[in-house]
Amino acid sequence: MGCSVTTIAEAPQDAPYLRPGRIGGLALRNRLVRASTSETMAAEDGTVTDALVRFYGALADGGAGLLLTGHIHVRADGQCTPRQIALHADRFIPGLRRLTARVHEGGARIFAELSHAGSQTMMPGVTPPAPSGIPSAIYPGVPRELPAAEVAAIVADFGAAARRAAEAGFDGIHLHGGNGYLISQFASPLTNRRDDAWGGDAARRGRFFIAVLDAVRAAVGPDMPVTARFGLRDSIAGGMTEEEGLARAAALTARGLDGFEPSLNLMASYRDNIRPYVGLGLARAMGDLVAPRLWSAPAPQGYYRPLARALRRVAPDKAIILVGGLRDTDVMAEVLAAGEADFLSFARPFVREPDFPKQLAAGRRGALDCVSCNICLQHDGYDALRCWRRDKGDLLRHALWRMRGAG
Ligand SMILES: Cc1cc2nc3c(=O)[nH]c(=O)nc-3n(C[C@H](O)[C@H](O)[C@H](O)COP(=O)(O)O)c2cc1C
Numbered sequence: 167m168g169c170s171v172t173t174i175a176e177a178p179q180d181a182p183y184l185r186p187g188r189i190g191g192l193a194l195r196n197r198l199v200r201a202s203t204s205e206t207m208a209a210e211d212g213t214v215t216d217a218l219v220r221f222y223g224a225l226a227d228g229g230a231g232l233l234l235t236g237h238i239h240v241r242a243d244g245q246c247t248p249r250q251i252a253l254h255a256d257r258f259i260p261g262l263r264r265l266t267a268r269v270h271e272g273g274a275r276i277f278a279e280l281s282h283a284g285s286q287t288m289m290p291g292v293t294p295p296a297p298s299g300i301p302s303a304i305y306p307g308v309p310r311e312l313p314a315a316e317v318a319a320i321v322a323d324f325g326a327a328a329r330r331a332a333e334a335g336f337d338g339i340h341l342h343g344g345n346g347y348l349i350s351q352f353a354s355p356l357t358n359r360r361d362d363a364w365g366g367d368a369a370r371r372g373r374f375f376i377a378v379l380d381a382v383r384a385a386v387g388p389d390m391p392v393t394a395r396f397g398l399r400d401s402i403a404g405g406m407t408e409e410e411g412l413a414r415a416a417a418l419t420a421r422g423l424d425g426f427e428p429s430l431n432l433m434a435s436y437r438d439n440i441r442p443y444v445g446l447g448l449a450r451a452m453g454d455l456v457a458p459r460l461w462s463a464p465a466p467q468g469y470y471r472p473l474a475r476a477l478r479r480v481a482p483d484k485a486i487i488l489v490g491g492l493r494d495t496d497v498m499a500e501v502l503a504a505g506e507a508d509f510l511s512f513a514r515p516f517v518r519e520p521d522f523p524k525q526l527a528a529g530r531r532g533a534l535d536c537v538s539c540n541i542c543l544q545h546d547g548y549d550a551l552r553c554w555r556r557d558k559g560d561l562l563r564h565a566l567w568r569m570r571g572a573g
Contacts, residue, residue, distance in 0.1 A: 181495070182502040183510055184527055187231070189485045190391035190424040192337055194231035194275055194509075197502060198523045201427070201489045201513040202279040202340065202395065203542075204236035204247060205551045212239070212252025214261030217550065219268050226272025228521030232509070233274055234340050234427075236551075237281035237347070240327035241320060244282030244348065245289050247547030253278065253327040259334045266335035277338035277393065278331040280324055280382070284348030285309035285357070288547055295320070296351050297358040297365055297374075303402060303434045304346060317364050317374065320348070325381030332386045339382055339390065341375075344397030344429040345439055349375050353397060353414065354406045354432045371406075372414040379421050391424045393485065397431025398473050401438040406431050408476065416480045425485030427511055428473035436543060440513070441465035444491035444538040454537050454555060465538070467497045474507050487511045491538070495531045517542045518553040544573045 183197045207218045225233050238251045245252070252258050262278075269276045285296040286305055295316065296309035312320070328339050343349040351357040352374035358365040365371050375394075382392055396418075398411035415426060430439050443456065443464040451459035470490040478486055488507035492498055493515065501507050515522060515536040522534055541554040541564055554560040567573065 181499060181526065183495075183498045187485075187508055189232075189338065189393060189509070191389055192275060192391050195273060196229070196231040196523065196527075197509045198230050198232075198526070199487055199489075199509050199511040200225055200230045200233045200516045201511040202234040202236050202342070203513045203517065203551060204250060204546055206247060206249045206545070206547055207550045208249045208251045210249065212245070212250060212254075213258060214251065214265050218251070219265050221551075222265050222276070223268040223272055224520045225516060226269040226274035226276075228272075228516075228519075229523030229527055230274055230516070231523075233269060233276045234511070235276065235279050237279050237283075237342050238327070238331075240280050240282055241323045243292055243295060244284070244320075244323075245292070246281070246283035246287050246347070248289070249547075253280070253330050254323065256330060259330050262331070262334035262336070266337075270335070275337040277340040277391070278327075278334075278336045279340040279342050279395070280327050280331070281342035282320060282323070282348040284351045286346045286351075296348070297360055300357050300359065302346055302351070302357070303432065304436065311360075314362055314364065318377075321374070321377045321381050324378045325385040328382040329385040332390060337391070338424075339386060339392045340427070341378060341382065341392065341394040343375055344395040344431055345436075346397075346432050349378065350397045350431045353411075354400050356400065356402060356405045356432060368410045368413065371410075372417060375414065376417060376421055379418060379423055383422055388422075392422070393425035393427065393487065394418070394423055395489075396426045396428055396477070398428050398477065399430065400432040401430045402432050402434050412476060412480050415477055419481040419484055423484065425487055425509075426477050426481060427487040427489050428470050428477050429489065437540070439490070440540060440543055441469055441491060442538050442540050444469075444536075445493050445533070446537050450533075451537065455561070456537050456539050458539075459537075465491055467491050467493050468501060471501065471506055474501075478506065485509060489513065493536065493538075494533050495526065514538055514540075514542060517551060518556065544568075548573065
């Protein structure tokens with residue numbers, strides 16, 4: 167885990183978020199993590215493109231310590247969005263090897279976020295597998311219930327994808343165990359109505375996550391860091407409670423998970439997790455043409471700090487990676503100084519400013535530029551990931567795209 171930080175230093179380059187840290191045995195140059203953000207930039211079949219290599223190269227050159235990829239599907243029927251990176255066959259290894267080599271040239275480390283989307287998919291023509299035949303709250307398609315033997319096969323697919331990630335030069339594995347995807351679907355009583363080895367009570371609902379961790383650990387060996395985006399509770403009434411989530415976190419800790427990035431489990435909407443207008447005052451909103459802020463309240467900064475504090479209590483020696491609405495350098499320093507987290511993870515701010523860590527190292531302080539308008543999210547699965555506010559032409563193209571009823 168990252169060494170704890172107790173003082174806020176005066177010299178700019180000595181700010182707590184710029185100090186080196188450690189996840190498992192892996193040293194990182196600072197505490198700034200690029201959170202998983204799906205790119206919509208792979209080829210149609212999921213192969214890495216030159217554009218993806220350039221994209222991750224720019225993030226590495228921009229100074230982040232650790233990059234978490236957007237979710238990568240471990241099985242063909244686990245794809246969430248078009249042009250998502252795939253790792254369900256050995257033929258995807260060479261492209262990813264080019265990508266990790268480019269990141270290492272820039273001095274950063276990179277973990278592969280491994281996932282199966284289950285019912286939460288926008289892919290046409292696929293009847294997705296899930297623990298039970300219950301649609302997600304976000305996508306209407308009714309999934310097919312997995313036979314027990316096929317559950318074990320998907321567990322093995324996670325292991326095989328982890329082995330490929332290690333061969334492709336990744337420094338670690340980040341399991342997508344949150345935000346409504348397959349691991350979350352097994353974890354929640356709302357979507358797991360089974361009564362067999364994989365469901366029926368809290369312990370059996372947690373078994374899929376533990377089996378996936380065991381398979382990944384067996385594939386990559388004891389030394390490679392394995393962390394997880396971890397859904398601590400559902401945001402839907404009657405769903406998985408925080409108590410159940412904490413018990414599961416304790417089990418994963420005992421099983422050798424090296425770190426947690428706390429988040430929600432099942433959600434009613436992506437906006438439950440990707441909250442709009444974080445810390446955005448009206449003056450900045452108007453300056454950046456964010457009209458909806460006039461009738462929408464801003465989300466608070468660091469909105470998962472309570473989840474991080476709860477996880478810290480059950481996993482005191484594991485790396486806690488805080489994601490969700492980190493925008494201001496004062497808040498970043500405060501979270502680390504209080505020992506609430508060891509690493510700070512950012513998705514939308516890196517979309518807008520891929521090199522903000524370098525700027526912080528050069529002494530920049532205050533708010534990052536991202537206004538959390540979520541236009542990048544609306545284009546997920548349709549257009550290559552980018553900030554649509556950097557170029558006013560893009561903002562106009564976005565407005566026309568919405569007027570045509572797209573997204
Ligand atoms: C366009 C977009 C794509 C995302 N893709 C992923 C993903 O592939 N995997 C994941 O765990 N989270 C994903 N997220 C969620 C982010 O990692 C993060 O939890 C969320 O944006 C809140 O953090 P932020 O305030 O720093 O943006 C995505 C978010 C956005 C905006």
